[in-house]
Amino acid sequence: MIRAALVLAVALALGSPALAAPSAVKDTSFVDQTGARLLQQRVVIAAPPAAVWRALTDQAAYRQWVAPNSFIDLRVGGSIEVALSAAGKPGDPSNIKQEILGYVPQRLMVFRNLSVPPVPGGAVYPKLAIVLELNPAGEGTEVVLSQVGYGAGADFDALYGFFKQHNPEFLLNLKAFAERS
Structure with missing residues (x-):
């Protein structure tokens, strides 16, 4: 169940063990003008935006x-889907599925969770929007992962705490993969 929960933190969240120090991920979370919490974490990856984009959108990568x-249908209305079972197929009800709401190649992807994942507070996860930004940073790429729309209440608090802890793992796994590819 923990592995499944971590796979989710992107779609989102697992992979091989992170190879970089957690201090590489900066937390820049804040409360927006509506009073909603925005969980935001960022990392700089020593790879160009094209390599990071490939890691995020190419099914084989x-x-x-x-x-x-994992199954990726990169288009508006498409999805990123992760099967929790070894025999999983696209569309299985136990898969974690994110709908792609929009994207700008090598710069931005916005998506929303369509399933209730097995994580604390998972029932409210479909109420959030998830934004991945890729910004040029010298010879590398700054990746900013934002989860927008955290409200008040125990489920939102539990989900916020879960992703505050596990999003850095997702970002560090992305960093490790993109830098060695």
Whole structure:
């Protein structure tokens, strides 16, 4: 169950063990003008935006660092889907599925969770929007992972705490993969 929860933190969140120090991830979370919490964490990756984008959107690459049974349909209205079972297929009800709401190649992806994941507070996860930004940073890429729309209440608090802890793992796994690819 913990592995499944970590796979989710991108789609999101597992992969091979992180190879970089957690201090590489900076937390820049804040409360927006509506009073909603925005969980935001960032990391600089020593790889160009094209390599990071490939790691996030190419099905074969994603399978190498997130989960072997991942399925990507890169288009508005498409999805990123992660099977929690070794025999998983696209569309299985136990899969974690994110709908792609929009993207700008090598710069931005916005998505929303469509399933209730097995994590604390998972029932409210579909109420959030997840934004991945790729910003040029010297010869590398700064990746900013933002989860927008955290409200008040025990479920939102539990989900916020879960992702505050596990999003850095996702970012560090992305960093490790992109830098060695």
